[in-house]
Amino acid sequence: MDSVVSFAGWMPAGLQNAAETGTSVRAVIFEDDIAIWRGQDGLARAWQNRCPHRGMRLSYGIVRENRLTCLYHGWTYDGTGGCAHIPAHPDLVPPKSIRAKAYGCVETGGMIWVARSESSEPPPQISGTWMPCRTMQVNRSLTGLAEVLGTGKANLALAMGAWAGQLRVAGLQGAVLLAVQPMGARGAMLHACVTGPEDLTRASDWIESLRGHLERPIAA
Amino acid sequence: MSPDDFTASHWYAIGRFADFPEGLSRPLRLLSQDIVAVRQGKDVKVTRADGRPCMVQARYGHVWTTLMDKPRALYDMPEFLEEGRRLVTAGAIGVLCSGLRAVENFLDMAHFPFVHTGILGIEEHPEVEKYDVSMDAERDEIWATKCCFFQPMAAATATGGQITEYKYRVPHPYSTILYKTCPIREGAWDLIGLFIQPTEEDACIAHSFVLVFDESNSDTSLLHFQQNIFLQDRMILENQVPRKLPIDPRWEMPTRADASSIAYRRWLKANGVVWGTAKLAEAA
Ligand code: FES
Ligand SMILES: [Fe+2]
Numbered sequence: 001m002d003s004v005v006s007f008a009g010w011m012p013a014g015l016q017n018a019a020e021t022g023t024s025v026r027a028v029i030f031e032d033d034i035a036i037w038r039g040q041d042g043l044a045r046a047w048q049n050r051c052p053h054r055g056m057r058l059s060y061g062i063v064r065e066n067r068l069t070c071l072y073h074g075w076t077y078d079g080t081g082g083c084a085h086i087p088a089h090p091d092l093v094p095p096k097s098i099r100a101k102a103y104g105c106v107e108t109g110g111m112i113w114v115a116r117s118e119s120s121e122p123p124p125q126i127s128g129t130w131m132p133c134r135t136m137q138v139n140r141s142l143t144g145l146a147e148v149l150g151t152g153k154a155n156l157a158l159a160m161g162a163w164a165g166q167l168r169v170a171g172l173q174g175a176v177l178l179a180v181q182p183m184g185a186r187g188a189m190l191h192a193c194v195t196g197p198e199d200l201t202r203a204s205d206w207i208e209s210l211r212g213h214l215e216r217p218i219a220a
Numbered sequence: 221m222s223p224d225d226f227t228a229s230h231w232y233a234i235g236r237f238a239d240f241p242e243g244l245s246r247p248l249r250l251l252s253q254d255i256v257a258v259r260q261g262k263d264v265k266v267t268r269a270d271g272r273p274c275m276v277q278a279r280y281g282h283v284w285t286t287l288m289d290k291p292r293a294l295y296d297m298p299e300f301l302e303e304g305r306r307l308v309t310a311g312a313i314g315v316l317c318s319g320l321r322a323v324e325n326f327l328d329m330a331h332f333p334f335v336h337t338g339i340l341g342i343e344e345h346p347e348v349e350k351y352d353v354s355m356d357a358e359r360d361e362i363w364a365t366k367c368c369f370f371q372p373m374a375a376a377t378a379t380g381g382q383i384t385e386y387k388y389r390v391p392h393p394y395s396t397i398l399y400k401t402c403p404i405r406e407g408a409w410d411l412i413g414l415f416i417q418p419t420e421e422d423a424c425i426a427h428s429f430v431l432v433f434d435e436s437n438s439d440t441s442l443l444h445f446q447q448n449i450f451l452q453d454r455m456i457l458e459n460q461v462p463r464k465l466p467i468d469p470r471w472e473m474p475t476r477a478d479a480s481s482i483a484y485r486r487w488l489k490a491n492g493v494v495w496g497t498a499k500l501a502e503a504a
Contacts (some may be wrong), residue, residue, distance in 0.1 A: 033461060052473045054324075054481075055460040072456055072476075073330045074346060087346035088330040090479035098473055 010113045012164055012179035015132035017190050019044050019112065024068060026059035026212070028183045029082070029114070034103060035059040036112060039066035039079055047081060052098055068100075082204075091202045108157035109177050110193035126161065130177050130193035135205045139216035142180050142188040151213035154178075154206075167207050170200040172199045221421065223251045223287075223495040229394055231294040233282040233415035233427045236309050240264050240283065247249045249419035251287060251495070281309045281429055282415060295361070295391035299411055301429060310428040312417075313450060317457040319394045320488065321417035322464035325453055326396045326414050327388050327480040329369045335452050338372055341447040342381070345370035348477035355487070361391040363486055365478040390484055393417055393493060398496045405433045413444070420461035446449035458461065464498035471500060 006130060013027040013036060024037035033049040035058035043066075051055045056072035056185040063069075066079045075098075076085040104115040107220035109126030142148065144162040149155075157175055164179040174195030181189040190210065194203045234248055240259040248255050254269045266274040266285040274285045280300055299305065315322055326330070330348050332341030351367040372381040387399040387409070392415035399409040411431040418424045430442050430449060437445075437459075466472050467485040474482050488497065488502045 030301070050461040054472055054478075055462065055466070056456060057459040057461060060459060071334060072460075073328075086475055087333070087343075089475055090347055090350040125367070171443075207308045 008114045008116075009119055010106070010124050011160070012189075012191055013046065013105075014189070015114045015135055015193070016044075016107050016110055017132045018135065022063045022166050024059050024061045024063055026057065027112075027114070027181070028186060030114075030182055030184050033057070034067075034114060035061065036105070036114075037061065037068050041062060041066050041079070042114055043079065043155055044080075044105055044107055045079060046103040046112070047077075048101035048103070050101075052083070052100060053130060058100065059103065076170070085156055098175045111177070111179055111191055116153060124164075126160070128195065130195065131197065131200070132186045133176075133192045133194045133200055135192075136205050136207050137187060138192045138211050138214050139187045140215055141184065142214070144184055145178065145180050147182060148178070148210065148214065149192070151210065154210075169203065171200055172206070174199055180208075221250070221495060224492050226250065226412075226491040226493050227418075227495045230394070230416050230492070231277070231284040231286045231291055231293050232394065232484055233284050234266070234314060234417055235282075235427065236282055237264065237278060248417075250285070251418060252420055253287060255285070255287075257283070257285075259390065271326075278449045280413075280415070282427055283301055283309050295359070297411075297413075298398065298407075302387075304400065304433055305431050306434060306439070306442075308430045308432075308439050308446070310430070310443055310446045310450070312425070313426045314419075315426055315454050315456065315457050316423050316463065318422050318464045319418040319426075319462060320493075320496045321460055322416055322424060322426055322453075323390065323394060324465065324481050324484055325457055326398070327364065327390070327484060328478070329367060329386070330477040331456070332369060332371070332473050336449055340371055340373075341369065342372050345381070350476060351479065353479045353483045355483070357389065360491075362387065362480070362483050363390075364388040364483075388414070388480060390487070393488060393491070394424075402433050404435070406417070408433055410434070413477075418496060442491060462498045464496055466498045466500070466501045469492075471498075 009207050012027050017158045019025050019036045021038050024035055027034045027036050034046050035049040035159040036046045037043045049059050051070040053075050056070050061068045067076050074087040077100050078084045081100040081102045083094040090209045106113050106123040108132035110132045114188050133201040153170045156165050157168050166175045167178050169176050177193040179191045192207045242259050245256050245258045257264055257266045263282045266276050276285050333343045333346045349368050351366045356362050367386040368383050371384040385401045389397045397413040402408040402410045413429050415427040416424050467489050
């Protein structure tokens with residue numbers, strides 16, 4: 001299994017538990033502003049973070065059952081992105097053309113992955129059971145996992161494209177699945193999953209120290 | 221980008237007289253330019269970065285200036301001369317969006333139940349009935365009239381909700397005035413207005429006022445009511461994407477309730493407004 005992850009393809013967008021059932025959250029990947037929300041059916045959806053009506057961020061939206069309601073004027077979208085209801089005109093059947101722009105969205109390896117709708121790459125499939133551990137924001141832009149590996153006490157066990165991989169970390173029993181979510185000038189997010197609860201605390205400490213390494217000014 | 225001629229040709233409110241303490245120079249931004257305002261006795265003097273003076277006038281409880289040597293006349297609000305009205309000004313609130321977005325939000329009733337829940341609307345009554353939008357060609361301004369909306373707290377004294385009638389006036393790309401049926405005076409309208417000081421294409425300062433016939437509420441309570449409403453709007457305004465106003469009709473999708481917003485965007489476009497608007501190429 002060697003899933004290819006590049007900007008044109010599937011990108012890590014957060015740990016699975018970042019978008020809990022009934023909530024909508026924001027994820028930024030490079031310049032793409034994305035709303036990720038999870039309906040009562042447990043499915044995560046990733047949409048362009050802009051309501052087609054007047055541009056309000058859908059990450060502020062309210063999830064009811066399997067629909068997302070925009071905070072600004074209450075336009076309501078079904079799970080596929082189609083507008084189902086416009087409160088200002090309760091009797092109007094919204095035209096089919098009103099749709100939130102959807103990204104591809106899958107969950108594997110304890111994380112949420114998104115791809116632009118035009119991408120034809122197959123979604124990543126990460127075998128094994130992974131438990132979400134911790135997300136860390138790094139105040140510096142990153143070009144890929146390789147840049148992260150140069151720092152900290154970790155060895156790459158299995159590369160999974162440019163942005164993710166399985167690592168061996170000193171002091172941990174199992175592996176760590178580490179993914180880098182680049183956010184352009186806003187820095188990056190590091191997402192870590194572990195194979196079992198016994199590694200949660202140590203992996204969490206490790207990723208924090210990793211951030212420390214990455215943010216440390218490079219000595220001249 | 222320097223402002224288009226229409227945008228540049230107007231007067232802009234930069235604060236209230238009392239906001240400029242005697243002798244203290246205040247650096248300000250207007251239309252992406254640095255200016256400095258200083259009070260000298262009964263006057264506020266405004267100069268550009270290069271030291272050239274700007275024209276200044278005091279009107280509607282605010283100090284106005286312009287970057288043009290021959291600006292258009294500032295619009296009239298005859299209500300300011302009416303006996304018995306009280307003016308309450310709410311001060312300056314910075315907002316990270318184009319001032320054009322802030323004006324458009326002000327013209328919009330459909331958000332009342334969702335953003336001003338329990339105050340200006342409730343979710344059970346979200347319907348926006350058809351209203352009239354017209355252009356006053358002579359004064360080159362927009363009017364939206366016969367705007368009716370269910371309001372749960374029509375007045376401080378009212379119990380239970382009722383349909384309230386509104387009128388909106390847009391006499392200036394960065395000014396808008398709401399006329400609301402006065403709860404204590406038959407046939408009279410209370411005014412609530414917004415004077416935007418556009419600092420950058422995608423940032424502005426909102427100066428607002430209330431001009432009402434009201435004997436029961438204190439200035440402070442009128443002020444708090446206005447500020448509370450505006451802070452709810454600011455949360456929306458700072459989360460609209462993009463921060464500049466898209467005026468290409470292919471970009472954002474309006475419905476009948478947005479008739480005033482459609483007219484506003486068309487009017488801006490017809491007047492050649494570019495500064496503060498988003499280009500379709502930025503949409504990707
Ligand atoms: S912007 Fe989303 S409903 Fe109006
Ligand atoms: Fe509002």
